[in-house]
Amino acid sequence: MSKLKVTALAFALIASFGGTLPVQADETCNSPYTTKLIKGQEDFVHVWTLGVKGMGDESDKLVTVDVNPKSKDYGKVVHSVTVGGRGEAHHTGFTDDRRFLWAGRLDDNRIFVFDISSDPAKPKLVHTISDFTQKTGYVGPHTFYALPGRMMVQALSNEKDHGGRTGLVVYNNKGEFVEKYDMPTGRHGDVMADGYGYDIGINPQKNALLTSSFTGWNNYMMDFGKMVKDADAMKHFGNTMVMWDLKSMKPQKVMNVPGAPLEIRWSLKNGDNWAYTATALTSKLVLIKQDAKGEWQAKEVGTVGDPSKVPLPVDISITADAKGLWVNTFLDGTARYFDISDPEAPKEVYQKVIGSQVNMVSQSWDGKRVYFTTSLLGNWDKKGGDDQQFLKLFHWDGKALSEKFSIDFYALKLGRAHHMKFSAKPVNTAGLKERVAELASNR
């Protein structure tokens, strides 16, 4: 399909929502185009898990955990699908219709498509995309972000030198390649664009596509201890964010954000025009917001922990009301909650050590349930006894986290627990009354 057709289709679908697409999801970091929302209790958490040499079948797998407290299997692994081999399993993303979960591997560049909707308790691998690099020249399919009828993928690297220059890729929901877009390079205004990529965040109301920047295969596959001692490798982290015109897929502005800005979280409130990111190396919270003239600006608004100790902020999760932000710091295994009622002045109001290391955080739409996993990258995770690998559920009452269950992924020979997504059983007539009551009790 031509680029023109793609952008025209996207525009038409955006327009069909009247420019005020409902920004809702069970988990607040999903694409705003994701539909079939879970408003109450999620039934399952799917964990994209890295295989470990010498453990079990040594392969990457999608692990499904029953998280409904009314289930007899609450807090237990109920299913896993092994995809074969280790390829640096990393992130996942739903298609816009929420029927399929795309899961990528940063090393061998394979993308696995799981049917989640037919039986959420038993996801089924239905398609594998094996020619991502051949089609695009990119390496490391990282973020999977639903567009209407499409899936946008942010890559991290390239096949030319395994460095950080990379691009965005659009597939249709059948898994067919549609188009690719190089990340901008060269001078853009006063900023030198580095061509790096990491996360995708879209604000449809603003026609705004925001991207961040990390590093290439050379670094994200390297042993972490080896890398920090390699002064040449450390020169090759992203220092920019890019605001794109979503409809035309043209970069509009490149912003200096030094220190590897990672996850992007837009405020989910209608009409808001700001997003947050955290920089991994410099431990800063950065606000991306339109100024009085409507121009996008990136501004440091806070720090995370003691930046001199490099706590390494990793995943962040914004609450649905845009008043709170969870920030995990990998090296001290700590979850930190920031009051961002004033997004210009975030205040850390709570912190708790989750384990010896922690990476991903996902919260239910009401913010009452917060899930944590541990793995950052296969060769970056801690070594020895500090290499804990778990999924933990905590309840959040607005003041403190209380642990509800913990699943040791190493004890179960599963591997390294990474990205999480929620799903729910389809509502049937017999269970409808109970379900409605349950939903009501959760509001």
Place this chain on the structure above:
Amino acid sequence: MTSKHSSSKRRVRPEHALALALALSGCAGEVAHDAATAAVSVPLGLPVMPHPPDNPPTAARIELGRKLFFDRRLSFNGTMSCGMCHVPDHGFTANELRMAIGNEGATVRRNAPTVLNVGYHPRLFHDGREGELEAQVWGPFLAHNEMANPSIGHVLDKLRALPDYRGAFERAFGGRRPTVETVGQALASYQRSLVSANSRFDRYRYGGDTTALTAQEQQGLAVFAGKGRCTTCHTMGEQSALFSDFRYHNTGIGWLRGLPQPLVEVQLIPGLRTTMTAERIDSIGEKVPNDVGRFEITLDPDDRWAYKTPMLRNVALTAPYMHDGSLSTLEAVVDFYDRGGGGAPDQSPLIAPLHLGDDEKAALVAFLKTLTGEHQRWVDEGLRQSTFMTTLNPITASGPAPTAPHGR
């Protein structure tokens, strides 16, 4: 400096011309003559490329070797090729990391050396453990921390099954299919074609162009051959220069690397550094593998922490430097030798403090930058191998972007 050769290309020696003629007689490729000539004729400043009698260069072999060199499918999980560590845009090394990484990010202990002019090396790898390119290629194919193939047969089976290789080996090797020998010969043929010289230094020393070097660069050459004592190991001949004695020396850098480091300086972003304790790095890093250099091959105590002298051609393109990539710039290398090396107890007596002045060190660096050569056809083909985005380093199709010397 007197002129040694008026042409920028060397003639093929009679014995090599004979081998070439024999090779061409069995070669079906219509472009074989031009390509093979390009492979065996060399730019100003290099000696004739030695080719083994049983593997004369042909266009078909070189082209097949080039395809193999850049084929990521030939690693176990399809992520690595020779060209991922020997990146054409990075001077056929990897500029962005000190020591290479391989399959699933596994640690390789040493810096990826450039393969430009590798055909001149009498022995291969930093420790010289391999004697010919035809055999060397199987090391990375099978190393668990490089391309990680489980067996030779696994690679051959894959090649025999890939449709785009159908007939390619048979055409290049007189009907022979992919074997451990023909795969090695094809890759070796390609690597021997990666020649680069006719640098400004060559034009000055061997081409009679007295204006090819600036006054500062000429001063640097004098330091290189004189007070700096660089030519003791990085040798220059009367008619050509390979800049290596191809011997093994303990400069102290390997010994330095083995010393404990209680604090490590880490660059977070340009201009912002912090320190990490050894304890913290140990918590996130694997145990650093030991490396005793040439000793691992000979078990001769005199070879402990000794590594092969690298050639210096194109050195400005091949940072970072030393066998472990621990020095990022040419200035750092010059400072290292000016200090007298790493100070190891068993360090080579050839390495001693030089007491160079700042102007001499600057001149020496300026001279080293004149060793960037023009590349021959097959190097250019490598540079064009990937069409992904823009060229990452300013190397043009015919060589690095020329810099006009001052005062010319």
